[in-house]
Amino acid sequence: MDLVTVKTFDSYFLANIILGRLQSEGIECYLKDEVTVTIDPILTNAIGGIKLVVKKENAAWVRTILRGYEEEYINAATCPQCGAHQFNYIAKPGVTNFFTAILTTLFGSYAVAPEYVYQCGNCGYETERLPDYNSNETEAGKV
Numbered sequence: 001m002d003l004v005t006v007k008t009f010d011s012y013f014l015a016n017i018i019l020g021r022l023q024s025e026g027i028e029c030y031l032k033d034e035v036t037v038t039i040d041p042i043l044t045n046a047i048g049g050i051k052l053v054v055k056k057e058n059a060a061w062v063r064t065i066l067r068g069y070e071e072e073y074i075n076a077a078t079c080p081q082c083g084a085h086q087f088n089y090i091a092k093p094g095v096t097n098f099f100t101a102i103l104t105t106l107f108g109s110y111a112v113a114p115e116y117v118y119q120c121g122n123c124g125y126e127t128e129r130l131p132d133y134n135s136n137e138t139e140a141g142k143v
Ligand SMILES: [Zn+2]
Pocket: 079, 080, 081, 082, 083, 084, 120, 121, 122, 123, 124, 125
């Protein structure tokens, strides 16, 4: 059985929510490197996060389903600054922080992907993380 990675996660919780949702739709899928990332989160970037793997013949179909989930997720997110539901996921190249600087030193630049941020289409508010599924938490302190 050939397995291919269709998505990676740095969050154990989100990975399991997506896994459960796909499985409840009858899709055979598994998480790879879940234990490693959970025990030692600093390894997340080095090993590429928790990988959602599916049978090769289902990969295209599952990717389409995941895109649907993602759109649903982004559309449901509320901007903590203006209350709009208009987030876009955009690349923000050339931005580094303390953590990526350390990873680059330790593992070389291949360990650090370009940074992506969610940007509010209404007011321009940017955040690295949207509130998690089924959560009302916001990042009000981070502007
Ligand atoms: Zn906004």
